[in-house]
Amino acid sequence: MLEKTRVTQFPDKINVCGHLTYLFFPILIFALSFCSTAPGDPANTAPIVSAITINEFPVPTSGSSSYGIAAGPDGNLWFTEEGGNKIGRITTAGVITEFSIPTGDSAPLGITAGPDGNLWFAETLGNKIGRITTAGVITEFPIPTGDSSPFGITAGPDGNLWFTEITGNSIGRITTAGVITEFPIPTAGTQPQGITVGPDSCLWFAEFAGNKIGRITTAGVITEFSIPTASSYPKGITVGPDGCLWFAEFSSGKIGRITTAGVITEFSIPTANSYPVGISVGPAGNLWFTEFASNKIAQIVVNAATIPIPEGQQSFMIEPPVVTPVIDTVPAQAKPIGIGPVAAGSVFVGYAV
Numbered sequence: 001m002l003e004k005t006r007v008t009q010f011p012d013k014i015n016v017c018g019h020l021t022y023l024f025f026p027i028l029i030f031a032l033s034f035c036s037t038a039p040g041d042p043a044n045t046a047p048i049v050s051a052i053t054i055n056e057f058p059v060p061t062s063g064s065s066s067y068g069i070a071a072g073p074d075g076n077l078w079f080t081e082e083g084g085n086k087i088g089r090i091t092t093a094g095v096i097t098e099f100s101i102p103t104g105d106s107a108p109l110g111i112t113a114g115p116d117g118n119l120w121f122a123e124t125l126g127n128k129i130g131r132i133t134t135a136g137v138i139t140e141f142p143i144p145t146g147d148s149s150p151f152g153i154t155a156g157p158d159g160n161l162w163f164t165e166i167t168g169n170s171i172g173r174i175t176t177a178g179v180i181t182e183f184p185i186p187t188a189g190t191q192p193q194g195i196t197v198g199p200d201s202c203l204w205f206a207e208f209a210g211n212k213i214g215r216i217t218t219a220g221v222i223t224e225f226s227i228p229t230a231s232s233y234p235k236g237i238t239v240g241p242d243g244c245l246w247f248a249e250f251s252s253g254k255i256g257r258i259t260t261a262g263v264i265t266e267f268s269i270p271t272a273n274s275y276p277v278g279i280s281v282g283p284a285g286n287l288w289f290t291e292f293a294s295n296k297i298a299q300i301v302v303n304a305a306t307i308p309i310p311e312g313q314q315s316f317m318i319e320p321p322v323v324t325p326v327i328d329t330v331p332a333q334a335k336p337i338g339i340g341p342v343a344a345g346s347v348f349v350g351y352a353v
Helices: none
Strands: 002-010 027-037 048-058 066-071 077-081 086-090 096-100 108-113 119-123 128-132 138-142 150-155 161-165 170-174 180-184 192-197 203-207 212-216 222-226 234-239 245-249 254-258 264-268 276-281 287-291 296-305 335-343 346-352
Touching: 077 108, 086 108, 108 161, 119 150, 119 161, 128 150, 161 192, 170 192, 192 245, 203 234, 203 245, 212 234, 245 276, 254 276
Parallel strands: 066 108, 066 335, 108 150, 150 192, 192 234, 234 276, 276 335
Antiparallel strands: 002 296, 027 048, 027 346, 066 077, 077 086, 086 096, 108 119, 119 128, 128 138, 150 161, 161 170, 170 180, 192 203, 203 212, 212 222, 234 245, 245 254, 254 264, 276 287, 287 296, 335 346
Protein backbone atom coordinates (compact mmCIF):
# COMPACT_ATOMS: atom_id res chain seq x y z
CA MET A 1 0.00 0.00 0.00
CA LEU A 2 1.17 3.53 -0.75
CA GLU A 3 -0.25 5.87 1.84
CA LYS A 4 -0.30 9.65 1.97
CA THR A 5 -1.34 11.52 5.07
CA ARG A 6 -2.16 15.22 5.12
CA VAL A 7 -3.27 17.35 8.06
CA THR A 8 -5.35 20.45 7.34
CA GLN A 9 -6.30 22.85 10.13
CA PHE A 10 -9.31 25.15 10.39
CA PRO A 11 -8.46 27.75 13.06
CA ASP A 12 -10.60 29.63 15.53
CA LYS A 13 -13.08 26.83 16.11
CA ILE A 14 -14.07 24.51 18.96
CA ASN A 15 -12.49 23.43 22.25
CA VAL A 16 -12.70 20.65 24.79
CA CYS A 17 -12.21 20.11 28.51
CA GLY A 18 -10.21 17.40 30.18
CA HIS A 19 -11.84 15.18 32.76
CA LEU A 20 -12.10 14.22 35.65
CA THR A 21 -12.41 17.96 36.26
CA TYR A 22 -15.90 18.90 35.07
CA LEU A 23 -16.13 22.32 33.45
CA PHE A 24 -19.44 23.77 32.36
CA PHE A 25 -19.81 26.37 29.60
CA PRO A 26 -22.58 27.88 27.51
CA ILE A 27 -22.54 25.87 24.32
CA LEU A 28 -23.51 25.92 20.68
CA ILE A 29 -23.96 23.17 18.17
CA PHE A 30 -22.62 24.01 14.75
CA ALA A 31 -22.36 22.32 11.41
CA LEU A 32 -19.45 22.53 8.99
CA SER A 33 -20.60 22.37 5.40
CA PHE A 34 -17.95 22.40 2.73
CA CYS A 35 -17.06 22.23 -0.91
CA SER A 36 -14.13 20.14 -2.08
CA THR A 37 -11.86 19.83 -5.08
CA ALA A 38 -9.56 17.04 -6.14
CA PRO A 39 -5.83 17.77 -5.79
CA GLY A 40 -3.51 17.80 -8.75
CA ASP A 41 -1.59 14.71 -7.71
CA PRO A 42 -3.27 11.80 -9.56
CA ALA A 43 -2.25 9.43 -6.76
CA ASN A 44 -4.03 11.65 -4.27
CA THR A 45 -7.67 10.94 -5.07
CA ALA A 46 -9.40 12.15 -1.89
CA PRO A 47 -10.84 15.67 -2.07
CA ILE A 48 -9.31 18.66 -0.34
CA VAL A 49 -11.64 21.05 1.45
CA SER A 50 -11.55 24.41 -0.30
CA ALA A 51 -14.43 26.24 1.38
CA ILE A 52 -16.29 25.94 4.65
CA THR A 53 -19.64 27.31 5.76
CA ILE A 54 -20.36 27.40 9.50
CA ASN A 55 -23.92 27.33 10.80
CA GLU A 56 -24.38 27.85 14.55
CA PHE A 57 -27.35 26.60 16.58
CA PRO A 58 -27.59 27.91 20.19
CA VAL A 59 -28.79 25.33 22.72
CA PRO A 60 -31.84 26.72 24.63
CA THR A 61 -30.56 25.76 28.09
CA SER A 62 -27.92 28.18 29.38
CA GLY A 63 -24.72 26.47 30.51
CA SER A 64 -25.73 23.21 28.83
CA SER A 65 -22.12 22.24 28.03
CA SER A 66 -22.95 19.93 25.14
CA TYR A 67 -20.40 17.16 24.74
CA GLY A 68 -21.18 13.99 22.79
CA ILE A 69 -23.18 13.88 19.57
CA ALA A 70 -24.49 10.99 17.48
CA ALA A 71 -26.67 10.40 14.44
CA GLY A 72 -30.06 8.94 15.32
CA PRO A 73 -32.14 6.44 13.36
CA ASP A 74 -34.75 9.17 12.89
CA GLY A 75 -32.50 11.34 10.73
CA ASN A 76 -31.78 13.78 13.55
CA LEU A 77 -28.64 14.39 15.62
CA TRP A 78 -28.73 13.62 19.34
CA PHE A 79 -26.38 15.17 21.88
CA THR A 80 -25.62 15.18 25.59
CA GLU A 81 -25.76 18.26 27.81
CA GLU A 82 -23.23 17.71 30.59
CA GLY A 83 -24.16 20.91 32.42
CA GLY A 84 -27.83 21.03 31.46
CA ASN A 85 -28.44 17.41 32.52
CA LYS A 86 -30.42 16.81 29.36
CA ILE A 87 -30.34 14.95 26.08
CA GLY A 88 -30.81 17.20 23.08
CA ARG A 89 -32.17 16.49 19.64
CA ILE A 90 -31.38 18.71 16.68
CA THR A 91 -32.80 18.40 13.19
CA THR A 92 -30.58 19.04 10.19
CA ALA A 93 -32.48 22.33 9.86
CA GLY A 94 -31.27 23.33 13.34
CA VAL A 95 -34.44 22.86 15.40
CA ILE A 96 -33.47 21.77 18.93
CA THR A 97 -35.60 19.88 21.46
CA GLU A 98 -34.34 18.97 24.95
CA PHE A 99 -35.28 16.08 27.24
CA SER A 100 -34.47 16.18 30.97
CA ILE A 101 -32.69 13.20 32.54
CA PRO A 102 -34.52 11.87 35.64
CA THR A 103 -31.35 11.65 37.77
CA GLY A 104 -30.15 15.10 38.80
CA ASP A 105 -26.61 16.26 37.97
CA SER A 106 -25.91 13.05 36.05
CA ALA A 107 -23.36 14.75 33.73
CA PRO A 108 -24.11 12.82 30.52
CA LEU A 109 -21.14 12.62 28.16
CA GLY A 110 -20.87 9.87 25.54
CA ILE A 111 -23.86 8.99 23.34
CA THR A 112 -24.41 6.51 20.53
CA ALA A 113 -27.19 4.97 18.46
CA GLY A 114 -28.13 1.48 19.59
CA PRO A 115 -29.14 -1.55 17.52
CA ASP A 116 -32.65 -1.29 19.00
CA GLY A 117 -33.47 2.05 17.37
CA ASN A 118 -32.82 4.03 20.57
CA LEU A 119 -30.00 6.33 21.70
CA TRP A 120 -27.79 5.22 24.60
CA PHE A 121 -25.70 7.53 26.76
CA ALA A 122 -23.27 7.48 29.70
CA GLU A 123 -24.14 9.36 32.90
CA THR A 124 -20.67 10.11 34.27
CA LEU A 125 -21.75 11.44 37.67
CA GLY A 126 -25.05 9.58 37.80
CA ASN A 127 -23.18 6.26 37.44
CA LYS A 128 -25.81 4.97 35.06
CA ILE A 129 -26.28 4.11 31.42
CA GLY A 130 -29.28 5.85 29.94
CA ARG A 131 -31.53 4.95 27.04
CA ILE A 132 -33.74 7.43 25.22
CA THR A 133 -36.27 6.62 22.54
CA THR A 134 -36.66 8.89 19.53
CA ALA A 135 -39.88 10.06 21.19
CA GLY A 136 -37.85 11.27 24.19
CA VAL A 137 -38.68 8.58 26.78
CA ILE A 138 -35.67 7.98 29.07
CA THR A 139 -34.83 4.83 31.04
CA GLU A 140 -31.76 4.52 33.29
CA PHE A 141 -29.73 1.46 34.28
CA PRO A 142 -27.42 1.67 37.36
CA ILE A 143 -23.86 0.37 36.96
CA PRO A 144 -22.93 -2.30 39.55
CA THR A 145 -19.61 -0.65 40.46
CA GLY A 146 -20.19 2.49 42.51
CA ASP A 147 -18.81 5.80 41.22
CA SER A 148 -17.47 4.13 38.08
CA SER A 149 -17.76 7.34 36.00
CA PRO A 150 -18.93 5.95 32.65
CA PHE A 151 -17.63 8.08 29.79
CA GLY A 152 -17.56 6.80 26.20
CA ILE A 153 -20.16 4.46 24.72
CA THR A 154 -20.58 2.70 21.39
CA ALA A 155 -22.72 0.01 19.79
CA GLY A 156 -20.84 -3.27 19.56
CA PRO A 157 -20.85 -5.84 16.75
CA ASP A 158 -22.61 -8.29 19.09
CA GLY A 159 -25.82 -6.28 19.44
CA ASN A 160 -24.83 -4.86 22.84
CA LEU A 161 -23.61 -1.43 23.96
CA TRP A 162 -20.05 -1.08 25.27
CA PHE A 163 -18.78 1.71 27.50
CA THR A 164 -15.71 2.90 29.39
CA GLU A 165 -15.51 3.49 33.15
CA ILE A 166 -13.02 6.22 34.07
CA THR A 167 -12.73 5.57 37.80
CA GLY A 168 -14.07 2.01 37.64
CA ASN A 169 -11.11 1.19 35.37
CA SER A 170 -13.25 -1.26 33.44
CA ILE A 171 -14.99 -1.75 30.14
CA GLY A 172 -18.71 -2.28 30.54
CA ARG A 173 -21.20 -4.12 28.37
CA ILE A 174 -24.94 -3.56 28.53
CA THR A 175 -27.57 -5.50 26.64
CA THR A 176 -30.54 -3.69 25.12
CA ALA A 177 -32.55 -5.20 28.00
CA GLY A 178 -30.30 -3.38 30.49
CA VAL A 179 -28.13 -6.25 31.80
CA ILE A 180 -24.63 -4.94 32.62
CA THR A 181 -21.34 -6.89 32.74
CA GLU A 182 -17.99 -5.29 33.62
CA PHE A 183 -14.50 -6.31 32.52
CA PRO A 184 -11.57 -4.92 34.58
CA ILE A 185 -8.63 -3.47 32.62
CA PRO A 186 -5.32 -5.23 33.49
CA THR A 187 -3.40 -1.96 34.03
CA ALA A 188 -4.56 -0.09 37.13
CA GLY A 189 -5.79 3.51 37.02
CA THR A 190 -5.97 3.85 33.24
CA GLN A 191 -9.05 6.14 33.12
CA PRO A 192 -10.41 4.81 29.80
CA GLN A 193 -12.35 7.37 27.78
CA GLY A 194 -13.13 7.04 24.05
CA ILE A 195 -14.32 3.70 22.66
CA THR A 196 -15.22 2.48 19.17
CA VAL A 197 -15.70 -0.70 17.15
CA GLY A 198 -12.75 -1.79 15.04
CA PRO A 199 -12.83 -3.49 11.63
CA ASP A 200 -11.79 -6.68 13.45
CA SER A 201 -15.11 -6.75 15.36
CA CYS A 202 -13.33 -5.91 18.62
CA LEU A 203 -13.87 -2.82 20.76
CA TRP A 204 -10.95 -0.38 20.91
CA PHE A 205 -10.56 2.21 23.66
CA ALA A 206 -8.20 5.00 24.75
CA GLU A 207 -6.55 4.72 28.17
CA PHE A 208 -6.18 8.39 29.14
CA ALA A 209 -3.96 7.90 32.21
CA GLY A 210 -2.60 4.51 31.18
CA ASN A 211 -1.04 5.92 27.99
CA LYS A 212 -2.21 2.90 26.06
CA ILE A 213 -4.75 1.85 23.48
CA GLY A 214 -6.82 -1.11 24.57
CA ARG A 215 -8.65 -3.79 22.64
CA ILE A 216 -11.41 -5.98 24.06
CA THR A 217 -13.10 -8.88 22.31
CA THR A 218 -16.84 -9.38 22.65
CA ALA A 219 -15.94 -12.26 24.99
CA GLY A 220 -14.21 -9.78 27.31
CA VAL A 221 -10.54 -10.54 26.59
CA ILE A 222 -8.45 -7.35 26.88
CA THR A 223 -5.10 -6.56 25.22
CA GLU A 224 -3.22 -3.29 25.73
CA PHE A 225 -0.75 -1.49 23.46
CA SER A 226 1.61 1.18 24.82
CA ILE A 227 1.79 4.53 23.00
CA PRO A 228 5.40 5.48 22.09
CA THR A 229 5.09 9.07 23.37
CA ALA A 230 5.01 9.13 27.17
CA SER A 231 2.12 10.89 28.94
CA SER A 232 0.23 11.45 25.68
CA TYR A 233 -3.20 11.16 27.37
CA PRO A 234 -5.28 9.69 24.51
CA LYS A 235 -8.98 10.65 24.46
CA GLY A 236 -11.10 10.26 21.33
CA ILE A 237 -10.76 7.24 19.04
CA THR A 238 -12.38 6.27 15.73
CA VAL A 239 -11.93 3.98 12.74
CA GLY A 240 -10.21 5.49 9.71
CA PRO A 241 -10.79 4.81 6.01
CA ASP A 242 -7.60 2.74 5.98
CA GLY A 243 -8.93 0.11 8.38
CA CYS A 244 -6.81 1.41 11.26
CA LEU A 245 -7.87 3.04 14.52
CA TRP A 246 -7.06 6.75 14.88
CA PHE A 247 -6.88 8.54 18.22
CA ALA A 248 -6.26 12.02 19.64
CA GLU A 249 -3.32 12.47 22.04
CA PHE A 250 -4.49 15.30 24.28
CA SER A 251 -1.16 16.27 25.88
CA SER A 252 1.38 15.37 23.20
CA GLY A 253 -0.24 17.33 20.36
CA LYS A 254 -0.34 14.32 18.08
CA ILE A 255 -2.81 12.11 16.28
CA GLY A 256 -2.04 8.43 16.61
CA ARG A 257 -2.87 5.51 14.36
CA ILE A 258 -2.89 1.88 15.44
CA THR A 259 -3.32 -1.12 13.19
CA THR A 260 -5.45 -4.04 14.32
CA ALA A 261 -2.14 -5.85 14.92
CA GLY A 262 -1.18 -3.18 17.46
CA VAL A 263 1.42 -1.22 15.47
CA ILE A 264 1.27 2.49 16.42
CA THR A 265 2.33 5.50 14.32
CA GLU A 266 2.04 9.09 15.52
CA PHE A 267 1.57 12.29 13.49
CA SER A 268 2.41 15.70 14.95
CA ILE A 269 -0.17 18.49 14.76
CA PRO A 270 1.29 21.70 13.28
CA THR A 271 0.05 23.95 16.09
CA ALA A 272 1.88 23.44 19.38
CA ASN A 273 -0.16 22.86 22.55
CA SER A 274 -3.36 22.34 20.57
CA TYR A 275 -4.75 19.64 22.90
CA PRO A 276 -6.78 17.50 20.46
CA VAL A 277 -9.84 15.77 21.92
CA GLY A 278 -12.62 14.48 19.67
CA ILE A 279 -11.97 12.68 16.39
CA SER A 280 -14.43 11.40 13.80
CA VAL A 281 -14.74 10.37 10.17
CA GLY A 282 -16.30 12.99 7.91
CA PRO A 283 -17.38 13.26 4.27
CA ALA A 284 -15.12 11.62 1.69
CA GLY A 285 -13.72 9.40 4.43
CA ASN A 286 -11.44 12.07 5.85
CA LEU A 287 -10.74 12.34 9.57
CA TRP A 288 -11.69 15.45 11.55
CA PHE A 289 -10.63 16.37 15.06
CA THR A 290 -11.06 19.23 17.52
CA GLU A 291 -8.21 21.25 19.03
CA PHE A 292 -9.31 22.42 22.46
CA ALA A 293 -6.61 24.99 23.22
CA SER A 294 -5.98 26.42 19.75
CA ASN A 295 -9.60 27.03 18.71
CA LYS A 296 -9.28 24.96 15.56
CA ILE A 297 -10.82 22.06 13.74
CA ALA A 298 -8.34 19.99 11.78
CA GLN A 299 -8.71 17.49 8.98
CA ILE A 300 -6.53 14.50 8.17
CA VAL A 301 -6.71 13.20 4.62
CA VAL A 302 -5.51 9.62 4.24
CA ASN A 303 -5.16 8.37 0.69
CA ALA A 304 -4.24 4.80 -0.12
CA ALA A 305 -3.38 3.28 -3.47
CA THR A 306 -2.42 -0.32 -4.14
CA ILE A 307 0.97 -0.89 -5.79
CA PRO A 308 2.18 -4.18 -7.34
CA ILE A 309 4.14 -6.42 -4.98
CA PRO A 310 6.42 -9.16 -6.40
CA GLU A 311 5.12 -12.67 -5.81
CA GLY A 312 6.19 -14.06 -2.46
CA GLN A 313 6.70 -10.65 -0.85
CA GLN A 314 4.42 -8.89 1.62
CA SER A 315 2.82 -5.50 1.13
CA PHE A 316 4.36 -2.53 2.90
CA MET A 317 3.52 1.02 3.95
CA ILE A 318 5.29 4.20 2.82
CA GLU A 319 4.61 7.30 4.89
CA PRO A 320 5.60 10.67 3.39
CA PRO A 321 5.80 13.86 5.51
CA VAL A 322 2.61 15.47 6.76
CA VAL A 323 1.38 18.42 4.67
CA THR A 324 -0.10 21.33 6.63
CA PRO A 325 -2.10 23.92 4.65
CA VAL A 326 -4.09 26.22 6.94
CA ILE A 327 -7.50 27.78 6.29
CA ASP A 328 -8.79 30.57 8.55
CA THR A 329 -12.52 30.18 8.88
CA VAL A 330 -13.68 29.98 12.48
CA PRO A 331 -15.06 32.35 15.13
CA ALA A 332 -12.58 33.53 17.73
CA GLN A 333 -12.78 32.51 21.40
CA ALA A 334 -14.66 29.31 20.60
CA LYS A 335 -13.57 26.07 22.21
CA PRO A 336 -14.42 22.83 20.34
CA ILE A 337 -15.56 19.79 22.33
CA GLY A 338 -17.31 16.86 20.68
CA ILE A 339 -17.17 16.14 16.97
CA GLY A 340 -19.35 13.52 15.46
CA PRO A 341 -21.79 12.51 12.83
CA VAL A 342 -22.16 13.54 9.26
CA ALA A 343 -25.53 14.72 7.98
CA ALA A 344 -26.28 16.20 4.57
CA GLY A 345 -22.56 16.58 3.88
CA SER A 346 -21.81 18.34 7.18
CA VAL A 347 -19.74 17.59 10.25
CA PHE A 348 -21.49 18.53 13.51
CA VAL A 349 -19.51 19.91 16.44
CA GLY A 350 -20.30 21.23 19.90
CA TYR A 351 -18.21 24.04 21.35
CA ALA A 352 -18.03 26.25 24.41
CA VAL A 353 -18.14 30.05 24.15
